[in-house]
Amino acid sequence: MLIVLALAGCSQEARRLVPGPPQTAPNGNADPRIPAYQENLYQISQGGRYFAWYGCSACHGEDAAGPANLADGDWRHGGGFANVFAVIGERHAGQDYAARTPVEQRWQLTAYVRDLSRHHAEKRRRIMLDQKAEPQGSAWLGPQ
Amino acid sequence: MAWSAMKRRIALVPGAVLAALTGACAGIQSPLAPASDQAFALHDLLILMTVVCGLIYLLVIAGLVWSVLRARQHAKRAAAAPVDDSALDRSLIASAVIIVTGLTVLIFGSFLADRALLAARAEKAMMVRVTGHQWWWRIEYRNPATGRWVETANELHLPLGRTTRVELASNDVIHSFWVPNVSGKIDMIPGRRNMLDLTPRRSGWFRGACAEFCGAQHAHMALDVRVDDPVAFDAWLAGQAEAARKAQGPGEALFALHCGSCHAVRGTPANGRAGPDLTHFAARRLIAAGTLPMTRGALQGWIAQPQALKPGTAMPAVPLRPAEADAVASYLAALR
Amino acid sequence: MTAMREFELVGDLSRLPDSETGARHLVWWGNVGFMVIEGTAFALAAMAYLYIMTQAPAWPPKGDAMPGLLWSSIFTGGLLLSALPNLWVLHCAKTKNLAGVRWGALAMTVIALLLFVPRAFEFVHLGVPWHRDSYGSLIWMLLILHTTHVVTDWFDTAVLGVWLFTHEVGDDQFADVEDNANYWSFVILCWIPIYVLIYWLPRAA
């Protein structure tokens, strides 16, 4: 029982710190590279940190309402990996995230954003409280 | 300070021998080569401790060897001699007295060193705020003249002879600020502010490191420390306060677009605070918190493949065409 | 077997009884051992509570409701009252009163079961979810720690009761009933400081 459990968990926990291959945008929602990001907890958590550093929580914070709330699981432009990836790159008028965020980071951001709705609000708040001091885009409110 | 000076003379003879021996191989990151009042106080305590503990150890080993030799001779005699422990009982009391006196000396020495650290705490000191991030140091100086804070990173400058009060805090996990030549370490804990006073007595380059395990790249979170005489320090600080000079070529625009979301260069549109402030990047000696020397090759390599040089670092591999990468590199190299 | 040391018999143990009561019994010491372990865990949890309380700017933090006094008082009263039948069972165990022990165990099982009700309402009326802040987390931890002991001892008493009714009771089993009763008094005694910490300290601070 332990062994089966362990093998199931291993891909989720893998932590490859070596340089990733040069990345291109996902082609379609069934791109074979998606599970390496969407299913990997380390990539999702890195996505969360870039979410803060690029200042996304300014509009998409915990208490965002309507389409800006990313944790309610309904996506205006389709919930597939490629759809969300495209929205980050092209549909943010004036932010030009396509150029400002490298491709691998956008994969991580997409994985993080699509993973948000799988967690309770308390869990998201608990992680946010630990990362309260992280810089938000061009603002840094000082250490915790 | 009289006591520590007098104490230094007591531990002089054996201490000098030991200090000479260990001083020889002490580097720029070692408590054995003190360069500030705080480090001297701890260095004296170290010598006192080593001497006292060394004597006690020799005493124990001598007792052990003597007992083994003596007991081996007794083993040749068949009959077991009647056991008279009265002499041993007295020596037990004697050993207890020796141990207690040794411990009292050490406890008293330690208490005095602690007091010396406190005494070095001057009131009027320059304020520096150091914040620990996952795997680099954000350093802010409070310019005494203007009262404004100037931000830089990974390289700490200190005025010789003047006391600097370093305020330590953490942005994410627990780190530990440790520049052994200048003072003992103090942890940087989220939710707390710790104070540390540094009074350097010797100028030059020293090196510090993060001393509390803080994740994948804990090993590459080093801190370059430069102690200048006060005049040079004030000039340096004034230089740091200025915005970046206007640069020619495409590098500045490319940098603002691709790197400006995380890095800030004062005087340009790049205003991201997630990464270190690069306004006077080229004035520093090392790149990425002590991981690489400040050379053109290292800079190009770091921009192209940060994960290869510092696996796990938060700096992404920004996909730039070679010409663009070259432009950005030369722009950064000009940020004096 | 290799040659072993010769023996010189100087006494006979066969006339010794095959059980004892109180601290002379071996299992009593095992029971005390586990009580010391759980007591230390309670003490450390209380120390963590006081440590965080002394550091908090306001206790309970602003915006947190006070824990409800109604159901907790009912539970505390019931628990303290249950000490009476518990002491009676202890007395029966010591005097090897078979009927007293059987009905006593059954009574204690029912009483413990009844106490589950106010305890459940206590959880509902704590006033703060465990995931809001450290205050909420701490009072939930204390309450859950104590509840696990109430549940485990209720189950232990229930099993013992069932066994007593269906088996011939020997001296060792009287000792078991005694240990069980001692454990219930431990559960009662542990609750008093926790009750004060959870329900009265926020009001006093």
Place this chain on the structure above:
Amino acid sequence: MIPDRAHLDRLDRSWRDPPGFWGFLTTVDHKRIAARYIVTALFLMFLAGMLALDMRWQLSVPENTRMGPQLYNESFSLHGSTMLFLVSVPLMEAMAFWLVPLMLGARNMAFPRLGAFSFWLYFGGVLCLWIAHAADITPDLGWFEYPPLSGPAYSPGHRADIWAQMITFTEVAALAASVNVAATILKMRPPGMTMARMPVFLWAMLIASIMTILSMPAVMLVTSMLIADRLVSTHFFSPAGGGDALLFQHLFWFFGHPEVYIIFVPATGFVSSIVETFSRRKLFGHSAIVLSMMSIGALAFGLWVHHMFAVGLPRLGNDFYTAASMAIALPAGLQIFCWIATVWSGRLRLATPMLWVLGFVATFVIGGLSGVMTASAALDLQLTDTYFVVAHLHYVLIGGAMFPLFGAFAYWYPKATGRLMSERWGSIAFIGIVGGFNLGFMPMHFLGLMGMPRRVYTYPPGMGWETLNQIATLGSAVAILGGLVFVANALWSYRHGQPAGSDPWGGSTLEWASPSPPPAFNIAYTPVVRSLTPMWDEGPGLPAMDGLGLDRREVLITSVTAAVPLYRQKSAGPSIWPLASSLAVSAMFIGSIFTPWAIAIGAAPIAATLTGWFWPDRPRAGSDAPRAGA
């Protein structure tokens, strides 16, 4: 008189285990449980030793690429966690399980099934950590995981939970074992063995058990709080949520320091027994050693903050902890003095066990003194979290606990197996281990003083650390080779060693009265003790009492202080329930890593298996069968 064959056969029939694998699973014989504890722990020590060698190889050259940061962090976490939680503490418990009943002239532990439960739960902890390693989900935050790094935000996934749950496994096992050992020593001493006539090893195990009982709840509480923070979003350690990161450190080190003394105090018991036997005289200063042990046990709870001198607590508090930490050097020093005085006034026989005691004194005193240096609140600011502390902890743990353990193996191996280990290979192993260890870890003192921080997977060239690191790597390799020679000697002697008889060394305590290897019931009669060294002071016939039941498992229960016989306690026989209960508890622990509901669901099988375990097997009330038992 020699016990007659019939007497021994009846005893053997009552105390024998069922044959074959079923017997292996259900045994409650303290000797078999101890043997499997020791074999598992030694195998894990070998694995953790390989991890150490791997790390030393990575650090032998600056900017080495043998290991990336992730693999190195996993290696030192696994090395630390395994050595402390899965090797040192369990080995000391195993020696207690094996030796305490033999030294008391008793037939089994106080709670035989609880002992079996302890091992199976400990084994569950071993599997939990090492199967996670095999599946590449190894915890990678060190053997103590400070939040917020180990919090939900900065370590995603279940690696930190696996570490925390492994601790819950081993701590429940250790707590159960220490209650077992304490009850055995307090209530099952042979008639006449008053507190004043208790051998030093029994005092050591009693004090270590009491320290375990009082300190382990702290770590179980703190790891449960960490898992709650990570899984159900409580706020114990989140500064922004009102918690405090230092709360974790306070609770962990309140357990942490007594833990290392729980490992050291039994070692003083081994050394006292070995020194007494090989100096061929009564141990000098018996009461001084026992009182020192008690004061070490008490002081251990008062000095945990010396692990936290650098966190910025108020200075006066730190100075108090400096005094408390240094004060422990007095009892330790007195013990060392008493051992040396015993040797001085005795007729020494330099066999392998005595070699290990000399190695222990020479090495442990260095560790003790470097401990006194780091105990100073001021100096610790330069020494903590550097390689100086790595050197100190290895000197006191390997020097202070492993060397006496190797001595204890060499000393009691003939009793356990009936064969003597080879003296020549014993001394070769001794030279290899002690020489290699000192060659490997003495340079680390200087590495620490030259500024090398702890837990770094690599270091830049030009810092002057290269040669010292290479010497340390060489030394560690030699020490591990020595260890292999020791194990080879033990395995080889199992078949081909010289037959040892029941008392090869002329020991002074009761375990040498039973044959080697001792039968399932250990000893034919219940010995009567009239002095501290019964085997030396009694005539050819050891005074003993008959009368314990022969046809059912019985043990003698005596009073706590004066060991007056009270009654004959029925001793539990072999049963599968301890294994079943530990499987149920293991399933609940592993399940609670993934969902808090596992605790509620897991409670049912635990309740069922515990009921099966504690269900007294007596005739039903209705039947008119005569009362069982003599």
